[in-house]
Amino acid sequence: MPLMTRTMPRFARRLTTAGLLVSATLLTSCDKSITDLEPLPPLAAASVDAGAGTWQMIVLTSANQVAVAAPAAVTSDAYKAELAAIKVAQASITSAQRAKIDYWAGGGVLRWNQVLRGLVAKYNLPPAPRADGSYVFPDANNPFGDPAFPFANPPYAARAYSYIAVAQYEALKAAWFYKYQYNRASPTKNDTGIRALVPVSDLPSYPSEDAVLAGVTVAMLQTLFPAALEEATKRGADQREAALLSGKASSSDIAAGLALGRSVATLVLARMTTDGTGNAIGNATLWAALADSARARGETPWLSLETPARPPMLPVFGAVRTWSMTPAELVGARPPAPYPTASQQMKADLAEVRRTTENLTKEQRAIAQKWNDGAGTYTPPGHWNDIAADHIRDARFSEVRAARAFALLNMAMHDASVACWEAKFKYFNPRPSQLDPAIRTDIGLPNFPAYPSGHSTFSAAASDVLGYLFPSESANFRAMADEAGMSRLYGGIHYRLDIEQGKAHGDRVAAYTLRFAQSDRAQ
Amino acid sequence: MILRCLLRPRRVVSAAPSSLSLALRTLFLLAGSTSMLQAQSLDDAIFMDKRILCAGLVYTREQWTDYWEGTLKRDNGNIGTVTTQQAAFMTAYGITGRLNVIASLPYVTTKASQGVLQGQSGSQDLSVGIKYNALSTPLTSAGTLHVIGIAAVSVPTTDYTADFYPMSIGSRSKRATGRALLSFQGHKGVYVNASGSYTRRGNVTLDRPAYYTDGQLFLSNEVRMPDVRDMMLTVGYQRRGLVVPVTLTQQRTLGGGDIRRQDMPFVSNRMNFTRLDARVQYTLPKLPGVVLHAGGSRILDGRNVGQSTGAMVGLLLAGKL
Numbered sequence: 097m098p099l100m101t102r103t104m105p106r107f108a109r110r111l112t113t114a115g116l117l118v119s120a121t122l123l124t125s126c127d128k129s130i131t132d133l134e135p136l137p138p139l140a141a142a143s144v145d146a147g148a149g150t151w152q153m154i155v156l157t158s159a160n161q162v163a164v165a166a167p168a169a170v171t172s173d174a175y176k177a178e179l180a181a182i183k184v185a186q187a188s189i190t191s192a193q194r195a196k197i198d199y200w201a202g203g204g205v206l207r208w209n210q211v212l213r214g215l216v217a218k219y220n221l222p223p224a225p226r227a228d229g230s231y232v233f234p235d236a237n238n239p240f241g242d243p244a245f246p247f248a249n250p251p252y253a254a255r256a257y258s259y260i261a262v263a264q265y266e267a268l269k270a271a272w273f274y275k276y277q278y279n280r281a282s283p284t285k286n287d288t289g290i291r292a293l294v295p296v297s298d299l300p301s302y303p304s305e306d307a308v309l310a311g312v313t314v315a316m317l318q319t320l321f322p323a324a325l326e327e328a329t330k331r332g333a334d335q336r337e338a339a340l341l342s343g344k345a346s347s348s349d350i351a352a353g354l355a356l357g358r359s360v361a362t363l364v365l366a367r368m369t370t371d372g373t374g375n376a377i378g379n380a381t382l383w384a385a386l387a388d389s390a391r392a393r394g395e396t397p398w399l400s401l402e403t404p405a406r407p408p409m410l411p412v413f414g415a416v417r418t419w420s421m422t423p424a425e426l427v428g429a430r431p432p433a434p435y436p437t438a439s440q441q442m443k444a445d446l447a448e449v450r451r452t453t454e455n456l457t458k459e460q461r462a463i464a465q466k467w468n469d470g471a472g473t474y475t476p477p478g479h480w481n482d483i484a485a486d487h488i489r490d491a492r493f494s495e496v497r498a499a500r501a502f503a504l505l506n507m508a509m510h511d512a513s514v515a516c517w518e519a520k521f522k523y524f525n526p527r528p529s530q531l532d533p534a535i536r537t538d539i540g541l542p543n544f545p546a547y548p549s550g551h552s553t554f555s556a557a558a559s560d561v562l563g564y565l566f567p568s569e570s571a572n573f574r575a576m577a578d579e580a581g582m583s584r585l586y587g588g589i590h591y592r593l594d595i596e597q598g599k600a601h602g603d604r605v606a607a608y609t610l611r612f613a614q615s616d617r618a619q
Numbered sequence: 620m621i622l623r624c625l626l627r628p629r630r631v632v633s634a635a636p637s638s639l640s641l642a643l644r645t646l647f648l649l650a651g652s653t654s655m656l657q658a659q660s661l662d663d664a665i666f667m668d669k670r671i672l673c674a675g676l677v678y679t680r681e682q683w684t685d686y687w688e689g690t691l692k693r694d695n696g697n698i699g700t701v702t703t704q705q706a707a708f709m710t711a712y713g714i715t716g717r718l719n720v721i722a723s724l725p726y727v728t729t730k731a732s733q734g735v736l737q738g739q740s741g742s743q744d745l746s747v748g749i750k751y752n753a754l755s756t757p758l759t760s761a762g763t764l765h766v767i768g769i770a771a772v773s774v775p776t777t778d779y780t781a782d783f784y785p786m787s788i789g790s791r792s793k794r795a796t797g798r799a800l801l802s803f804q805g806h807k808g809v810y811v812n813a814s815g816s817y818t819r820r821g822n823v824t825l826d827r828p829a830y831y832t833d834g835q836l837f838l839s840n841e842v843r844m845p846d847v848r849d850m851m852l853t854v855g856y857q858r859r860g861l862v863v864p865v866t867l868t869q870q871r872t873l874g875g876g877d878i879r880r881q882d883m884p885f886v887s888n889r890m891n892f893t894r895l896d897a898r899v900q901y902t903l904p905k906l907p908g909v910v911l912h913a914g915g916s917r918i919l920d921g922r923n924v925g926q927s928t929g930a931m932v933g934l935l936l937a938g939k940l
Contacts (some may be wrong), residue, residue, distance in 0.1 A: 127823055128843050130841045217829075403696025461826075482838065540736075
């Protein structure tokens with residue numbers, strides 16, 4: 097230290113200057129902006145999938161179950177007036193309109209999937225307890241209340257993702273049917289004075305696929321997320337406006353698409369609203385019966401570890417209608433009973449959870465958080481939609497093929513959800529922290545029975561479907577599913593058996609979806 | 620309090636912001652040859668003399684049961700009372716009597732009294748700051764006015780998780796803080812400090828690919844951290860080996876979302892608070908290089924933080940190099 101004494105004043109000045117400079121730089125320089133959405137380049141589909149009007153329908157009886165009237169001839173004055181209106185609109189496009197065009201150019205199916213993931217994350221919050229320790233269930237007739245409607249928990253979300261994807265897929269197949277029946281080219285092809293502001297293919301434009309998507313999706317969201325209707329309606333209007341301004345569709349293309357989309361939604365909603373979800377919450381008598389049944393079998397029944405104790409999440413969701421399985425097939429695919437709660441195997445599995453959580457590595461904690469997908473997130477099915485979206489984007493799927501991919505993925509995950517919940521409430525098996533209160537979790541503890549693991553079931557089913565759609569990546573998807581499964585052991589909320597049996601269960605369930613996929617004429 | 624803000628642990632709902640700052644303020648220093656006690660921190664007006672080194676440990680314990688979910692005050696049976704304990708190593712050095720360097724590194728543990736959430740622990744963020752007395756001038760016959768500038772930076776020392784509030788031990792955000800401080804030191808031992816700081820916070824990276832906050836789903840693992848400012852007012856009294864400051868602090872986070880109804884808190888939440896704290900620091904008359912410190916704090920009002928009550932004790936040793 098004495099060495100520095102002579103030079104101290106200069107050193108001190110330099111240090112002060114340097115310190116102030118560094119601070120000033122840090123305070124003013126770094127760019128903190130982040131991209132909030134997955135980047136989507138303008139969609140230039142690898143194929144127009146001209147035959148999609150003949151692909152297998154799921155809810156509709158045929159692609160032309162909803163009638164779409166023939167359009168006016170391209171030589172008609174009415175159509176020419178539509179083209180003239182596009183030219184006028186294109187001559188004065190505002191920056192806000194340009195932003196809408198760029199946003200929707202990324203692909204309507206992919207964009208709506210992003211929007212849906214956002215809505216699930218927004219509404220995936222459990223009701224708060226009231227002062228007397230009770231809970232109020234969300235009310236569809238009071239969606240803005242406390243609690244808000246819906247509580248978009250994993251089963252609700254899996255169902256919502258699947259119904260919206262299937263509705264979009266059905267509507268687009270119908271649109272493709274009429275597009276090639278009527279063969280009306282796009283405005284840019286009918287009038288060289290209209291600029292193509294996005295990639296425009298040879299796909300006929302009547303009815304407009306963008307308007308079909310806007311119509312069907314907004315109508316589905318109105319039932320699934322009623323409090324988001326205003327936002328969804330605005331987005332749908334933006335999508336239609338972008339289709340017109342970009343030169344993809346004329347006003348009659350859009351009007352026909354919107355009507356078709358809405359009609360298809362009505363048919364799909366008829367199935368959805370009678371699928372049994374309305375009874376999935378059960379009641380106090382039923383909840384008590386679940387515990388009594390477990391005790392009668394000599395088992396320790398699941399208990400809510402929340403304070404105050406919360407009723408289990410959707411105990412009757414296992415009776416909800418699936419996409420690809422009969423009730424008998426659902427029971428047939430059910431995993432075998434877990435280890436008895438008093439057995440040595442259960443004690444060993446329980447000890448493994450405690451050992452793992454007490455010696456958690458940084459890598460394991462990161463994996464637990466990566467796949468946490470708990471309250472306030474887009475849920476495990478949303479996570480797999482997130483993964484799928486990147487591959488669908490990179491494969492440059494047409495709108496109808498993208499819709500097929502999301503439909504197959506989400507049909508499998510909805511079925512996995514129903515099957516998993518059926519098994520969970522059949523066995524009513526306690527979580528690790530219930531049997532050993534010393535077990536602390538590094539993620540939130542789900543408020544429903546442990547066996548089998550929902551994450552594992554969802555993830556195995558999703559990886560099977562994605563592996564079918566993108567065969568070169570199938571090993572990757574399986575590795576992700578394995579990691580997702582193990583994340584629940586690292587998080588301290590599942591035994592190893594839950595994970596292994598959950599994945600096997602998910603595989604059995606996905607086989608039903610894949611059986612449909614392999615014969616849907618879309619290959 | 621440049622450092623105070625800089626170093627403030629972001630852990631817990633509470634942001635339990637006071638512990639480190641409190642601890643920092645416990646940095647004491649003996650003014651070497653004069654054997655007169657002085658205290659030293661990055662948010663006060665006291666400077667160590669040239670070539671005086673001070674180092675020590677400060678233990679802080681804070682806990683809260685009530686917290687603000689956005690602006691709604693509530694408790695939560697799934698966490699009960701959250702306790703944050705912190706042991707911080709601190710050191711300060713007088714390059715000159717007008718320029719000091721201060722550094723600090725805390726070890727933090729968190730624990731919830733109810734529910735199943737795992738407490739977290741680990742070495743948190745290393746902070747280094749400089750404090751410069753730019754101007755000292757007599758003001759009236761009653762005392763002297765000092766104009767002081769402070770600059771500091773803080774970086775995480777381990778990869779603790781920032782994605783597990785309220786149990787996380789910090790935000791894992793790199794931070795840079797600037798503070799301007801005016802201090803009037805009266806001849807009769809009463810002093811008044813007023814200061815304001817601005818802290819720039821770097822983005823935080825999560826281990827998950829998406830998160831929802833502030834009304835929006837972000838399809839990214841990167842979280843934009845809003846900047847933070849604070850204002851502090853201290854009234855204190857010093858006489859012989861005793862210093863007694865009482866401080867009111869108001870922190871405002873310049874952006875970020877509220878905790879949603881029945882949601883977990885999130886690293887970039889808009890964490891605001893008003894806190895009152897009081898301390899006593901005492902230099903042993905027979906051991907002028909040994910400084911004892913004790914204090915308490917209470918959050919009076921807040922948003923997206925726990926209503927913490929804190930207590931601290933510290934022991935610092937100082938001497939001439």
